[in-house]
Each structure stands twice: as structure tokens, then as C-alpha cells.
Amino acid sequence: MSGRGGGEAARPSLETVAERAGVSRQTVSNVLNSPQLVRPETIARVRAAIEETGYRPHRAARTLRTRRSHLIAARMHAPVDGINGAVLDSFLHALTSRAEQRDYRVLLYTAEDDAQEIAAYDELLSDFDLDAFVLANTHRNDARTTWLAEHGAPFVTFGRPWGVEASHGWVDVDGAAGVYDATRHLIRRGHRRIAFVGWPEGSGVGDDRRSGWRSACAEENLDVSGLTRSVEDSLATGRAAGAELLNASCAPTAIVCVSDSLALGVWTEITARGLTPGADVAVIGFDDTPTAAVIGMSSVAQPVGDIAEASLDLLTQALDGAPGGSAAAKQLLLPPSLVVRASS
Amino acid sequence: MSGRGGGEAARPSLETVAERAGVSRQTVSNVLNSPQLVRPETIARVRAAIEETGYRPHRAARTLRTRRSHLIAARMHAPVDGINGAVLDSFLHALTSRAEQRDYRVLLYTAEDDAQEIAAYDELLSDFDLDAFVLANTHRNDARTTWLAEHGAPFVTFGRPWGVEASHGWVDVDGAAGVYDATRHLIRRGHRRIAFVGWPEGSGVGDDRRSGWRSACAEENLDVSGLTRSVEDSLATGRAAGAELLNASCAPTAIVCVSDSLALGVWTEITARGLTPGADVAVIGFDDTPTAAVIGMSSVAQPVGDIAEASLDLLTQALDGAPGGSAAAKQLLLPPSLVVRASS
DNA sequence: AGCCATCGTTTGAACGATCCAAAAAGGCCC
DNA sequence: GGGCCTTTTTGGATCGTTCAAACGATGGCT
Numbered sequence: 001m002s003g004r005g006g007g008e009a010a011r012p013s014l015e016t017v018a019e020r021a022g023v024s025r026q027t028v029s030n031v032l033n034s035p036q037l038v039r040p041e042t043i044a045r046v047r048a049a050i051e052e053t054g055y056r057p058h059r060a061a062r063t064l065r066t067r068r069s070h071l072i073a074a075r076m077h078a079p080v081d082g083i084n085g086a087v088l089d090s091f092l093h094a095l096t097s098r099a100e101q102r103d104y105r106v107l108l109y110t111a112e113d114d115a116q117e118i119a120a121y122d123e124l125l126s127d128f129d130l131d132a133f134v135l136a137n138t139h140r141n142d143a144r145t146t147w148l149a150e151h152g153a154p155f156v157t158f159g160r161p162w163g164v165e166a167s168h169g170w171v172d173v174d175g176a177a178g179v180y181d182a183t184r185h186l187i188r189r190g191h192r193r194i195a196f197v198g199w200p201e202g203s204g205v206g207d208d209r210r211s212g213w214r215s216a217c218a219e220e221n222l223d224v225s226g227l228t229r230s231v232e233d234s235l236a237t238g239r240a241a242g243a244e245l246l247n248a249s250c251a252p253t254a255i256v257c258v259s260d261s262l263a264l265g266v267w268t269e270i271t272a273r274g275l276t277p278g279a280d281v282a283v284i285g286f287d288d289t290p291t292a293a294v295i296g297m298s299s300v301a302q303p304v305g306d307i308a309e310a311s312l313d314l315l316t317q318a319l320d321g322a323p324g325g326s327a328a329a330k331q332l333l334l335p336p337s338l339v340v341r342a343s344s
Numbered sequence: 345m346s347g348r349g350g351g352e353a354a355r356p357s358l359e360t361v362a363e364r365a366g367v368s369r370q371t372v373s374n375v376l377n378s379p380q381l382v383r384p385e386t387i388a389r390v391r392a393a394i395e396e397t398g399y400r401p402h403r404a405a406r407t408l409r410t411r412r413s414h415l416i417a418a419r420m421h422a423p424v425d426g427i428n429g430a431v432l433d434s435f436l437h438a439l440t441s442r443a444e445q446r447d448y449r450v451l452l453y454t455a456e457d458d459a460q461e462i463a464a465y466d467e468l469l470s471d472f473d474l475d476a477f478v479l480a481n482t483h484r485n486d487a488r489t490t491w492l493a494e495h496g497a498p499f500v501t502f503g504r505p506w507g508v509e510a511s512h513g514w515v516d517v518d519g520a521a522g523v524y525d526a527t528r529h530l531i532r533r534g535h536r537r538i539a540f541v542g543w544p545e546g547s548g549v550g551d552d553r554r555s556g557w558r559s560a561c562a563e564e565n566l567d568v569s570g571l572t573r574s575v576e577d578s579l580a581t582g583r584a585a586g587a588e589l590l591n592a593s594c595a596p597t598a599i600v601c602v603s604d605s606l607a608l609g610v611w612t613e614i615t616a617r618g619l620t621p622g623a624d625v626a627v628i629g630f631d632d633t634p635t636a637a638v639i640g641m642s643s644v645a646q647p648v649g650d651i652a653e654a655s656l657d658l659l660t661q662a663l664d665g666a667p668g669g670s671a672a673a674k675q676l677l678l679p680p681s682l683v684v685r686a687s688s
Numbered sequence: 689a690g691c692c693a694t695c696g697t698t699t700g701a702a703c704g705a706t707c708c709a710a711a712a713a714g715g716c717c718c
Numbered sequence: 719g720g721g722c723c724t725t726t727t728t729g730g731a732t733c734g735t736t737c738a739a740a741c742g743a744t745g746g747c748t
Contacts, residue, residue, distance in 0.1 A: 011470070013704055024728050029706065039726065059471050060413070061704035063404035064733050071451075076441075079434040079634070086634075089433050090423040097420075097454040105472070107415075108450040110441040126355070127403050128449070235638045264638060271615050290423070290430075291635045294579045294608060357734055368698050373736065383696065405734035408703050 012053040021049035032057065069129040072099055072315065075117065075136065076108045086289040087302055088136055091158060094308035095134060102312060104131070118147045125153055132315045138162060138170070140204070154318045156311045160331075162204030169314040169330040171307050175205060175286075178300035178336035179212030179256060182284045185338055186254040187220055191282060195227040195252035197241045197262045209258050209286065227252055231262070238265020246273070246281070254282035254344070260289045260299055267297060267343070277343040284344050298344040300336050307334060356397040365393035376401065413473040416443055416659065419461065419480070420452045430633040431646055432480055435502060438652035439478060446660060448475070462491045469497055476659045482506060482514070484548070498662045500655045504675075506548030513658040513674040515651050519549060519630070522644035522680035523556030523600060526628045529682055530598040531564055535626060539571040539596035541585045541606050553602050553630065571596055575606070582609020590617070590625070598626035598688070604633040604643055611641060611687070621687040628688050642688040644680045651678060 010016075014025045021028065023046060030037045031046040038046075049055075063069045074095060077088050096106045109124060111117035121144075124130040131154065135144060138159035145168055148155045157170040179196075186194050196213040199206035210228070217224045226248060231237035238257065242265060245252055257263035263285030270277050277283050277297065285292050288301035310332050354360075358369045365372065367390060374381045375390040382390075393399075407413045418439060421432050440450045453468060455461035465488075468474040475498065479488060482503035489512055492499045501514040523540075530538050540557040543550035554572070561568045570592060575581035582601065586609060589596055601607035607629030614621050621627050621641065629636050632645035654676045 011704095014706095015704080025704090026706085026729085027727060030727090033706085037726075042726080056467075056470050058408070058473075058704055060404045060407035060473060061733090062706075064402070064408055064704080064735085065706045067733085069404065076437045076450075079430070079437060085433075086423070086430075089429075092452075093420045093423060093454065096452045100454065106420075106452040108436075108440045108452060110437065110444060123400075126400050129402075129404060261638065268639065274618060291638070294605065294635070295612070355734095359734080369734090370699080370736080371697060374697090377736085381696075386696080402734050405703090406736075408705085408734080409736045411703085 011058075012055040013058070014055075017046065017049045017053050017055045020053060021046045063129055067129050068319075069131055070104050071107045071128060071130050072104050072132045072134060073107050073109055073121075073124050073130050074134045075120075076110050077136070078110070078112075086291075087287050087304065091136065091302075091304040091308060094305045095311065098305075098308050098312055102316060104312070104316075114143045117144055121148060121151075121153065125151065131319055132156070134158065134311055134315075140164075154315060156314045158307055158311060160204065160333075167330070169318065171310045171314065171332045171334065173302045173307065173336050174333045175209040175300075175336070176212035176215070178286065178302075178338070179209045179258075180216045181212075181336075181338045182256050182298070182300055182344075183213050183216035185340065186256070186282055186284070186344060187216065187222075189254075189282070189344070191252075191254040192222060193227065193250065193252040194222065194224075194254045194256060195229070195245050196224075196256050196258070197229045197231065197238060197245075197266060198258040199233060200230045206258055213256055226250075233259055233261050235261055235265040235268065238262030239269045240265070242266035242269035246270075252281070254284075256284045258286055260285035260287050260292045260297070263297060263299070264291060264295075267295070278341075282344040284338070288339050292341075293339075296342040298341045299339055301339050302336050303334055310334065355402075356399040357402070358399075361390065361393045361397050361399045364397060365390045407473055411473050412663075413475055414448050415451045415472060415474050416448050416476045416478060417451050417453055417465075417468050417474050418478045419464075420454050421480070422454070422456075430635075431631050431648065435480065435646075435648045435652060438649045439655065442649075442652050442656055446656060448656070448660075458487045461488055465492060465495075465497065469495065475663055476500070478502065478655055478659075484508075498659060500658045502651055502655060504548065504677075511674070513662065515654045515658065515676045515678065517646045517651065517680050518677045519553040519644075519680070520556035520559070522630065522646075522682070523553045523602075524560045525556075525680075525682050526600050526642070526644055526688075527557050527560035529684065530600070530626055530628070530688060531560065531566075533598075533626070533688070535596075535598040536566060537571065537594065537596040537598070538566065538568075539573070539589050539599045540568075540601070541573045541575065541582060541589075541599060541610060542602040543577060544574045550602055557600055570594075577603055577605050579605055579609040579612065582606030583613045584609070586610035586613035590614075596625070598628075600628045602630055604629035604631050604636045604641070607641060607643070608635060608639075611639070622685075626688040628682070632683050636685075637683075640686040642685045643683055645683050646680050647678055654678065 014028050017028045018025045028046050031043050035043060074092055077085060079085055099106050109120045111120050133148060133153060133155040135155060136158040138157045138161055140163040149168060160170055160172045183194055196210060198210045201207060229241040231241050238261060255266050257266060263283050266283050267277050270281050275281055283297060285297055285299040288299040292299040314330060358372050361372045362369045372390050375387050379387060418436055421429060423429060443450050453464045455464050477492060477497060477499040479499060480502040482501045482505055484507040489510060493512060504514055504516045527538055540554055542554045545551060573585040575585050582605060599610050601610060607627050610627050611621050614625050619625055627641060629641055629643040632643040636643040658674060
């Protein structure tokens with residue numbers, strides 16, 4: 001059966017190793033998957049045979065039998081206009097490298113909207129036996145989580161299930177705490193009039209972050225009247241909001257923003273007035289994008305590595321642990337950290 | 345064999361469909377993979393059965409038999425300090441979405457250096473039966489392409505094989521043409537003293553781009569003496585180079601940069617002097633990063649979509665086409681396009 | 689009529705792992 | 719030495735697909 005004509009070395013399989021070690025296939029498999037079932041001396045002999053033959057298990061064969069691919073799906077998001085998206089990229093990188101350590105791999109997919117994304121789930125699940133899904137950018141009435149839950153597919157979301165009481169595993173960053181820290185930092189530096197440029201009311205993330213600013217100011221009895229703006233996320237709107245604030249009768253000396261895009265807008269307005277960010281007016285953004293780093297703007301950084309790690313913890317718990325909902329915590333809120341640069 | 349107890353619908357397989365259509369497994373398989381072998385009326389019957397059962401082929405089983413995973417590996421690059429990396433991200437997105445259209449999926453891996461990357465290839469090839477690899481950031485004496493070629497793994501590089509005469513497929517962007525266009529654009533706008541801020545000599549990409557500036561200036565007999573700088577890629581060095589140029593006795597009225605990082609440095613220096621980019625001194629960057637877009641800086645954009653498309657063309661040609669090197673062109677140089685914004 | 693191609697289809701055997709049931713080996717007691 | 723239990727190992731079946739060869743039917747040709 002083995003060795004056709006001459007020297008072509010065929011890929012070693014369990015069979016090959018078994019022959020060499022003088023045992024059966026199953027014993028070799030046990031050595032790899034359930035060593036406690038095998039006598040130590042047999043293990044040693046098999047291990048040696050594995051070494052000599054250079055055997056490596058074949059994933060497709062394993063998947064076919066076990067219906068587990070050791071693949072995790074993550075969405076590749078379309079590059080957005082602004083400077084956002086950078087967070088998702090580094091999250092994806094962290095997820096990939098940490099998944100590798102756990103013997104999982106990340107498979108990408110794209111989608112334009114929720115419906116397409118659900119179609120992608122369907123295909124990935126039935127064609128590729130995907131083990132789990134990682135979702136980002138959760139929003140109100142998210143059809144995706146509902147679908148996945150109904151189909152019994154393990155998943156985690158990076159982002160809280162806003163609006164609904166959901167029982168699935170999620171990992172998120174405490175945006176309120178991040179903005180709170182940023183505001184406290186400014187207060188320590190002596191600022192008394194601290195403004196906040198945020199998004200329009202209604203977005204879970206935006207409202208949450210704004211609340212951090214509000215509570216930090218409240219703690220110190222700082223007057224916040226007229227010191228907040230709500231605009232769509234872009235440089236232009238951020239710049240306009242900054243201009244409005246700086247033109248006011250009692251202009252702020254520091255401005256905290258809900259995103260780096262808006263902060264960059266404020267930054268642009270400051271420099272356009274011949275002022276220096278930090279020295280004249282402090283600015284702090286959110287997400288610590290590469291742009292912020294490169295221009296030296298303070299920003300609240302999300303701990304993408306920890307988020308990835310925690311997400312995988314939840315997933316592997318669900319995959320390898322007791323089936324049917326384990327007892328361990330399935331929700332996790334991680335603290336961000338303020339990266340202080342010249343602008344504050 | 346089928347129908348255990350009651351209502352649990354098992355996943356339909358070829359067998360299921362075959363029974364329903366009253367044919368054999370193989371015929372169903374042929375309908376899907378080699379329809380020309382099957383009689384039209386049989387095809388219709390089988391197609392109907394597929395429809396009714398909701399059959400979908402199972403990838404792992406196919407992979408096991410054919411040794412083809414329909415998976416393409418791409419490296420997830422570590423987030424870089426600067427504002428670069430954005431190009432690779434959008435390339436990856438383009439690659440993913442276009443691969444899906446060809447029934448391929450993108451699998452991620454990470455690596456810190458070339459050695460680790462080669463180790464990743466090894467694992468992906470033998471454990472997962474990966475079909476092909478897409479490499480970016482090729483450099484001189486790239487050990488990765490050598491390894492892949494030796495092991496007979498299909499691959500394409502986004503980037504020319506600098507320094508060596510390699511025969512593998514690659515797709516790259518004509519950087520010289522991009523900078524040439526940018527320079528021509530400035531000349532049309534009336535600029536006569538146009539500077540270039542590039543990287544130190546020796547990098548293939550950098551030297552290539554610089555040559556575009558040189559030839560555009562030469563065409564118009566513009567004096568370029570003292571109008572070029574060679575610095576490492578960062579905002580700070582770019583700013584310093586910009587300062588030097590603007591301080592010179594005969595300062596340039598326009599500055600073309602080899603990257604957006606450097607261009608952003610120059611931009612920072614311009615605004616710090618109370619000048620306006622575009623109106624006072626023109627600036628053009630390279631790569632059209634989100635940052636450039638957001639601040640309104642002109643930049644040379646790489647056609648990531650086309651690059652992804654071309655890369656996949658080359659790969660599928662090698663995978664599905666004639667084995668052993670086809671006759672079609674295996675190298676492709678695509679033209680970038682200048683995105684004109686307020687800064688030029 | 690008989691032979692040989694051709695076409696469309698079926699059959700059995702792989703691919704490489706895991707699951708399952710049952711046999712063999714070892715240990716202990718009477 | 720036989721009976722019984724536990725630990726270790728074995729052989730066969732299985733997952734869903736494709737490959738290679740066999741098969742029967744059809745038709746043209748001599």
C-alpha cells in the first residue's frame with residue numbers, strides 16, 4: 001500500500017505513524033487527544049514515531065468527522081471615510097495572533113449590511129463548519145445576534161447589546177470611565193471649563209461616553225452649561241463645533257471629544273487660529289488612532305489586546321467547556337487608558 | 345440508514361440528493377462539477393432535488409479528497425506607528441470581498457519576521473491545505489518568496505521583487521508614474537520650484553517614486569538642485585525636512601512627498617508657520633491614507649481594488665489553469681491616481 | 689448480424705481523522 | 719487455575735466528497 005515506486009515521500013498519516021510505532025491508529029490518536037488513556041511507555045514510543053515521520057494531523061479530515069473547523073470568523077470592515085476603523089484593525093490583528101496561540105485561525109468575510117452578514121454566517125456555518133463568530137459594532141435591534149442565537153452558533157460581540165437585555169457573551173470597553181479619566185486628567189492640570197464634543201443623542205456608545213464627562217465635572221461642581229455639542233462624526237463637523245465653543249463668551253480651555261475624528265476637527269480649528277493644542281487649548285480624543293499618535297494628540301485608548309483575549313476566553317469556554325451555557329461570567333467591561341501626549 | 349427516529353432533519357449530503365433524484369452520488373457530483381458529462385434532463389432532475397433538499401456541498405470533505413481548501417492566506421500586519429498600514433488594510437478588504445466572488449475565502453495569519461512567516465506557511469500548507477498565499481511588503485532578498493517557490497506553493501506578491509530577477513507572479517503600483525503625475529499636476533498649476541521629500545537611497549519603492557519627480561522636472565527643465573531630501577519615514581523627520589526646504593534661500597512653492605507620513609510632517613510645518621497648505625505652499629503625499637482624506641491633503645492613491653483583482657486573477661490562473669506555469673502575463677504594473685484636494 | 693466506440697451512469701475505493709464497541713492484556717482474589 | 723474486574727489496545731464503521739474503473743445502452747460501421 002505504501003511506497004509506490006521509489007523516493008516520493010507521501011504525507012505521513014496516523015496509519016504511517018502507527019505502523020512505525022507498532023500500534024494501531026487509534027492509539028496514536030489517543031496519544032494526541034487523550035494521553036491519559038495510554039500507558040506512558042506506549043506514549044513515548046508513539047511520540048518518537050511522530051517525531052521521526054514528521055507527522056502532522058490533517059485538519060480537513062478532523063473537521064469532516066468532528067464538525068469542528070477550528071476556525072473563527074471575523075468581519076473585515078469596509079475602510080471608512082474618517083480615521084475610524086483603525087481600532088477594528090488592531091483588534092483584528094490582536095484576535096488573529098491570540099487565536100493562533102489557542103490553535104484557532106481567523107477567517108475573514110465581508111458584508112455591506114446586516115442581511116448580507118447573516119447570509120455570510122449561513123454559508124460559513126454550513127459550508128465551512130465555522131466554530132464561532134466575532135461581531136463588532138453592535139447596535140440597537142441587532143438582527144445578527146438574534147440569528148446566531150437562534151441557530152445555536154457560538155459568538156461573542158465586541159460591544160454591548162445596546163437597548164436589549166441579551167444573554168450572549170460580550171466584551172466591551174467602559175467608554176464612560178475613559179472619558180471620565182480624561183476629564184479628571186484635565187481637571188488635575190487646572191482646567192475648569194472643559195467642553196465635550198459628542199455625537200447626537202441616541203447612540204449607546206456616544207451617550208455612554210458623554211456621561212463620563214458629565215459625572216467628572218459634576219464631582220468638582222464645574223459649570224457645564226453651554227459646554228457640550230452634538231454632531232455627526234467627521235472632521236468638518238468637529239471643527240465647526242470647536243469654532244462655536246471657542247467663540248463663546250466664556251470659551252473652554254479644554255475640549256474632550258467622543259472620537260478622534262471630532263478631536264482632529266477641533267485640533268484643526270485650534271491651529272487655524274494660530275493657537276497651539278495643549279499650550280493654549282487642550283484636546284483629547286477617543287480611540288488613540290494612528291493619526292492621533294502621529295500628530296501628538298492625547299486620546300483614550302481601547303485595550304484591543306485584552307478585548308481579543310477576553311473574547312477568545314468566552315468563545316473557547318463555550319466551545320470546549322460544558323455545552324449549554326456555563327456558569328462563568330459572560331459579560332466583561334474593560335477599562336480603557338488615557339494616552340497623554342502634547343495636546344493636554 | 346436515514347431517518348433515525350423522528351423529525352430531526354440531518355444535513356443533506358450527496359447521498360440524500362441522489363436518492364431523491366433517483367440517481368447515484370457521482371451523478372449529483374457531476375451535475376455540480378462537470379455538468380457537460382450529464383444529460384440535460386438528468387441535470388434538471390438533480391437540480392430540483394438539490395433545491396428541495398437544500399443541499400450544500402461540504403468543504404471539509406471536498407478538501408480531504410482534493411487537497412484544495414479554497415482558502416487563501418494573507419498576513420495581518422501589526423498596526424504600525426505611523427499612518428501607514430492603511431493601504432494594506434484596504435487591500436485586505438478588497439482581497440476578501442473579491443475572493444468571495446470567486447468562491448475563495450481569506451484566512452489570516454500573523455508573523456513578527458520572515459522566519460515566523462515561513463513557519464506559518466509551513467503549518468498552513470500542511471495542516472490546512474491552503475491554496476495560495478498573498479504577500480505584501482516585498483523587500484530585497486526576500487526569503488519568503490524563495491521558500492514558497494521551492495515548496496511549490498502558489499503565491500502572488502503585492503510589490504515587485506526588488507533587486508532580483510524573479511519569475512513569480514506579482515502586482516505592483518507604478519510609483520514613479522504616480523509621483524510623475526503629481527509633479528506634472530503642480531507644474532500645470534504654475535509651480536516652478538517643486539521639492540521632493542523621500543526616503544534614504546536604497547529602498548526600491550522610495551527610489552522608484554523619486555525618479556518620477558526627477559523625470560517630470562527634467563521634462564520641463566526645472567532646476568532641482570537642493571530641492572530633495574532623504575529622511576526616514578515619520579512625521580517628525582518630514583517636518584524637519586519641510587522646515588529645511590522652506591528656510592532655503594530659494595524655497596520651493598510645492599513639495600511632493602514619498603509618503604503621507606512625511607507629507608503630514610511637511611503639512612504640520614507649513615501650518616505652524618501660519619501658512620495655508622495649498623494656498624501658500626502646495627503639498628502632495630502618497631498612499632491617500634484616511635488621514636490625508638480627513639485633513640484635505642492631496643495624495644497619490646493606489647488602486648487597491650484593482651490590485652486585489654489582479655492578484656486573484658494571477659492566483660486563480662495558477663490554481664485552476666494549466667499546471668506548470670502558464671503563458672499569460674504574470675507581472676502587472678498598475679497606474680495609481682492622484683487625488684486632488686485643497687493642498688495642491 | 690456482429691464488433692467496436694461513445695456516451696451516460698453507476699460502483700467501489702480512496703482521502704485521514706474520530707467514534708464506538710468489543711477484544712486482549714494485566715491484576716487480584718479465591 | 720479459573721473467574722472477575724480494570725486498563726489498554728484494536729478493528730471496523732463513519733463523516734461527505736472525488737477518483738478511477740466498470741458498466742449497460744445506443745448507434746454506426748463493416
